[in-house]
Amino acid sequence: MSTSTVFPMIPAASKSLWFFAIISLVLLAGIVLMIWLAWSMQNVRFTVSNEGLRIQGDLYGRLIPLKSLKLDEAVVTNLNTDTDHQPTRRTMGTGLPGYAAGWFKLRNGMKALLYVTDRTRVARIPTTEGYTVMVSVSAPAALIAELRGRSEAL
Numbered sequence: 001m002s003t004s005t006v007f008p009m010i011p012a013a014s015k016s017l018w019f020f021a022i023i024s025l026v027l028l029a030g031i032v033l034m035i036w037l038a039w040s041m042q043n044v045r046f047t048v049s050n051e052g053l054r055i056q057g058d059l060y061g062r063l064i065p066l067k068s069l070k071l072d073e074a075v076v077t078n079l080n081t082d083t084d085h086q087p088t089r090r091t092m093g094t095g096l097p098g099y100a101a102g103w104f105k106l107r108n109g110m111k112a113l114l115y116v117t118d119r120t121r122v123a124r125i126p127t128t129e130g131y132t133v134m135v136s137v138s139a140p141a142a143l144i145a146e147l148r149g150r151s152e153a154l
Helices: 016-040 140-153
Strands: 045-048 050-056 062-065 075-077 088-094 100-107 111-115 120-128 133-138
Touching: 016 100, 045 100, 045 140, 075 140, 088 111, 120 140, 133 140
Parallel strands: 111 133
Antiparallel strands: 045 050, 050 062, 075 120, 088 100, 100 111, 120 133
């Protein structure tokens, strides 16, 4: 009869366990970020008030005061045909198929804050701050008209 002798390996140092713990935390943070991004893509809001245009729902949200908006230059545009204003490079933001949010460089060299889901219905609003705001809303002309009305009322 033959017998076997087992020689166990020396257990790994606790450094190895810390490595796996850190990698697990990084992966978990990535998953949480992706879930939050998916939620924020569906919940961005543009609110027009006497203060200005408030963008809410993600990292790049802000209040842009009415006095900072060049409403006489604001237009409705189609980014499929308006080649000068097409985003060419994301500088800080989210760029996914069908969703662009954050800071981008445009083909004309200008900087822009984008919230674009439908490239055919975009309100393009230049600012006095050196950038252009471009947002996809169901009624871009109505958004611009509301901003102009608020500005004139002040």
